[in-house]
Amino acid sequence: xxxxxxxxxxxxxxxxxxxxxxxxxxxxxxxxxxxxxxxxxxxxxxxxxxxxxxxxxxxxxxxxxxxxxxxxxxxxxxxxxxxxxxxxxxxxxxxxxxxxxxxxxxxxxxxxxxxxxxxxxxxxxxxxxxxxxxxxxxxxxxxxxxxxxxxxxxxxxxxxxxxxxxxxxxxxxxxxxxxxxxxxxxxxxxxxxxxxxxxxxxxxxxxxxxxxxxxxxxxxxxxxxxxxxxxxxxxxxxxxxxxxxxxxxxxxxxxxxxxxxxxxxxxxxxxxxxxxxxxxxxxxxxxxxxxxxxxxxxxxxxxxxxxxxxxxxxxxxxxxxxxxxxxxxxx
Amino acid sequence: xxxxxxxxxxxxxxxxxxxxxxxxxxxxxxxxxxxxxxxxxxxxxxxxxxxxxxxxxxxxxxxxxxxxxxxxxxxxxxxxxxxxxxxxxxxxxxxxxxxxxxxxxxxxxxxxxxxxxxxxxxxxxxxxxxxxxxxxxxxxxxxxxxxxxxxxxxxxxxxxxxxxxxxxxxxxxxxxxxxxxxxxxxxxxxxxxxxxxxxxxxxxxxxxxxxxxxxxxxxxxxxxxxxxxxxxxxxxxxxxxxxxxxxxxxxxxxxxxxxxxxxxxxxxxxxxxxxxxxxxxxxxxxxxxxxxxxxxxxxxxxxxxxxxxxxxxxxxxxxxxxxxxxxxxxxxxxxxxxxxxxxxxxxxxxxxxxxxxxxxxxxxxxxxxxxxxxxxxxxxxxxxxxxxxxxxxxxxxxxxxxxxxxxxxxxxxxxxxxxxxxxxxxxxxxxxxxxxxxxxxxxxxxxxxxxxxxxxxxxxxxxxxxxxxxxxxxxxxxxxxxxxxxxxxxxxxxxxxxxxxxxxxxxxxxxxxxxxxxxxxxxxxxxxxxxxxxxxxxxxxxxxxxxxxxxxxxxxxxxxxxxxxxxxxxxxxxxxxxxxxxxxxxx
Numbered sequence: 001x002x003x004x005x006x007x008x009x010x011x012x013x014x015x016x017x018x019x020x021x022x023x024x025x026x027x028x029x030x031x032x033x034x035x036x037x038x039x040x041x042x043x044x045x046x047x048x049x050x051x052x053x054x055x056x057x058x059x060x061x062x063x064x065x066x067x068x069x070x071x072x073x074x075x076x077x078x079x080x081x082x083x084x085x086x087x088x089x090x091x092x093x094x095x096x097x098x099x100x101x102x103x104x105x106x107x108x109x110x111x112x113x114x115x116x117x118x119x120x121x122x123x124x125x126x127x128x129x130x131x132x133x134x135x136x137x138x139x140x141x142x143x144x145x146x147x148x149x150x151x152x153x154x155x156x157x158x159x160x161x162x163x164x165x166x167x168x169x170x171x172x173x174x175x176x177x178x179x180x181x182x183x184x185x186x187x188x189x190x191x192x193x194x195x196x197x198x199x200x201x202x203x204x205x206x207x208x209x210x211x212x213x214x215x216x217x218x219x220x221x222x223x224x225x226x227x228x229x230x231x232x233x234x235x236x237x238x239x240x241x242x243x244x245x246x247x248x249x250x251x252x253x254x255x256x257x258x259x260x261x262x263x264x265x266x267x268x269x270x271x272x273x274x275x276x277x278x279x280x281x282x283x284x285x286x287x288x289x290x291x292x293x294x295x296x297x298x299x300x301x302x303x304x305x306x307x308x309x310x311x312x313x314x315x316x317x318x319x320x321x322x323x324x325x326x327x328x329x330x331x
Numbered sequence: 332x333x334x335x336x337x338x339x340x341x342x343x344x345x346x347x348x349x350x351x352x353x354x355x356x357x358x359x360x361x362x363x364x365x366x367x368x369x370x371x372x373x374x375x376x377x378x379x380x381x382x383x384x385x386x387x388x389x390x391x392x393x394x395x396x397x398x399x400x401x402x403x404x405x406x407x408x409x410x411x412x413x414x415x416x417x418x419x420x421x422x423x424x425x426x427x428x429x430x431x432x433x434x435x436x437x438x439x440x441x442x443x444x445x446x447x448x449x450x451x452x453x454x455x456x457x458x459x460x461x462x463x464x465x466x467x468x469x470x471x472x473x474x475x476x477x478x479x480x481x482x483x484x485x486x487x488x489x490x491x492x493x494x495x496x497x498x499x500x501x502x503x504x505x506x507x508x509x510x511x512x513x514x515x516x517x518x519x520x521x522x523x524x525x526x527x528x529x530x531x532x533x534x535x536x537x538x539x540x541x542x543x544x545x546x547x548x549x550x551x552x553x554x555x556x557x558x559x560x561x562x563x564x565x566x567x568x569x570x571x572x573x574x575x576x577x578x579x580x581x582x583x584x585x586x587x588x589x590x591x592x593x594x595x596x597x598x599x600x601x602x603x604x605x606x607x608x609x610x611x612x613x614x615x616x617x618x619x620x621x622x623x624x625x626x627x628x629x630x631x632x633x634x635x636x637x638x639x640x641x642x643x644x645x646x647x648x649x650x651x652x653x654x655x656x657x658x659x660x661x662x663x664x665x666x667x668x669x670x671x672x673x674x675x676x677x678x679x680x681x682x683x684x685x686x687x688x689x690x691x692x693x694x695x696x697x698x699x700x701x702x703x704x705x706x707x708x709x710x711x712x713x714x715x716x717x718x719x720x721x722x723x724x725x726x727x728x729x730x731x732x733x734x735x736x737x738x739x740x741x742x743x744x745x746x747x748x749x750x751x752x753x754x755x756x757x758x759x760x761x762x763x764x765x766x767x768x769x770x771x772x773x774x775x776x777x778x779x780x781x782x783x784x785x786x787x788x789x790x791x792x793x794x795x796x797x798x799x800x801x802x803x804x805x806x807x808x809x810x811x812x813x814x815x816x817x818x819x820x821x822x823x824x825x826x827x828x829x830x831x832x833x834x835x836x837x838x839x840x841x842x843x844x845x846x847x848x849x850x851x852x853x854x855x856x857x858x859x860x861x862x863x864x865x866x867x868x869x870x871x872x873x874x875x876x877x878x879x880x881x882x883x884x885x886x887x888x889x890x891x892x893x894x895x896x897x898x899x900x901x902x903x904x905x906x907x908x909x910x911x912x913x914x915x916x917x918x
Contacts, residue, residue: 009335157756157790200798
């Protein structure tokens, strides 16, 4: 594992790798959104290798090559819809659609979709975009639509913390009282199809992700440092709860092409990797026996790591000390 | 402190500071060993250097104001670098006598590139004849002044009058330069051995000068006079000598190479005398003199007075205090600790104007000194909570440092804000965290009144999943159970519903205002076909009914029609209950 660290003079709240057209290509471009700065921005970064120095075989240089800074509020959600479209959600409640094929051009803006506290996360599954916010609203949009197609107002009594698409018509959200909810976007009702709870205590869930191949397996990161695995086919959905970190797990990401790896990052300043087959039948039966192996990818770096993303064998994460880490051979 | 480059300085140095505190915490006496301390010091220096380099690289393509600001920042950073590197040599490396000079020669070489510029300009002359360059002799002399004799010899060899075979003034000089002894501490040479060798060598230089070996070439004569430690010659070549601290190195090289750290002050006074004519005395000179005087207090004080930000004094004093150089005398120690606390707090204050720095400020305040908890508590109250995520981070910070009161007040503030905006679900989740039963009661009451008005429960998605948190407040428990009752009723589980209702009435957790509604629900159940309530239950219900009759307060809020309705319902219920009792006794 080789680690490159660069201080970027802005606290980043989200980083996302640009999706590659083929899985063999090495990721070298990522997008990052900043927060709590006087002027926040969405920027694109490129990693270039220089072989100039004799002793160090490869020096990685992180180069910020495009920035879009006419944003109001903090960037709180960021996602690549495809390799040239980026969706960003801000704390003022705006959802922005960028075209990043040549430079970052604002293609469309949905304003004030969320009230107080703004948007907390966005997810995309072309052509759909979903955004969730602290007001408990869920907004469903399409890339080409000028207005949101559907607004589920007060879908949740508590702030929603994250959202993911399970299939093109099903989404899953987490909130601050520990509920994992599934929604069917085609159903006319404004209630979730299912509500699952990770524990009896009202511990906030901060993030959710679904397994790349086994779509019934979901992992959530909680405010108590636990990663909970859910099997949505079961009546009693939470299957396994693992204490991976000491403090809030801000993001969980399953690896898209090697699904036996789950990456987590936390307020305690570390990023870890869980290796397991995630075969929930086995896990539920054995209990402790087939516990995933936990290895440390970034050790406690002093301040919270807010977000991470993994693509191929590269991992990128950002922390509250205004630094971005890029780790090669993280898998 | 808010420009992109200074943000890098602040953040990177915070991480070094934090890991230093961790190291200190592991030791009992709060000191760190030399090797580690040197590592941290080098870390800090490399951060300053990289910021300086970055500023130098971004000097094109910016407008005038930014350029001026950059200029002053670069100046500040180079002063910081200079001061820190000298402090590292003198205070932290703890070198024995003799080795100090070697390090100082290196320090001079790295920080004062005038000589390198001269050499470069000589070598780059177009005709490829360096010796004809006007600066040639200046370059050679300056190299000798800085003690870089090998380079001086190389440059000298380029002169055409230098012929190896012929023994003349050039080869004589070359020999002298070659033979100058250098203290090889690591090969185990002892100080006295070195001193003898050096004195021999200098005597040789004096002899050759007296013999007139260099009379033909005045430039070589000047150089030889420097080698003999002749101080008057330094005034002749003062334009090459630089400041008094550069001259200090020259002076020590050719007068007292085995100097110890403690003698530096005396020697620097001599150099200052010699240098008095040209440059003005500035802030940097004050600070460097204090370093040579081995007076840590004075160094820190001078830095505070003359530098425009608190970064250097705060971090330098933290590093030096951790080295154990501060005397163990209890009273003085107390003063040192307080001073350091104040420095860190002042530094943290200077960062507070940029909201983005709040994590870093909190980190500094948490480690400033004996009053860190109080400072941190005051700061936490000032952090603006713009989102739920930030609030959670602040609460996590409070938890880590046992600031329970602040955490409670933050939760209360957020709960009240949610209530003002009528977001009952959010408010409830905050007040459960707070474990505040009176707020929970208030919220539960609000929800119940919504139900009473509309017949629909608000925030079902929250109430149904409260789990054990309902126990925070009695009213909340009632709300939860009442909702359960409705669920059971909807599922046609009338018997369970009936028992639940009875329990609600008997256990008296239901508020009096709600009893009429509960009574109505009872009526519904009693009209079902099957017998739900047995003898005992019916008697209990009857006694509840009697209690309700006696409580006239309930009727006060009702209007005339409502009162009449209520009395009629009570009447019906009494009849229904009596019938039920009869049925129950019979079956």
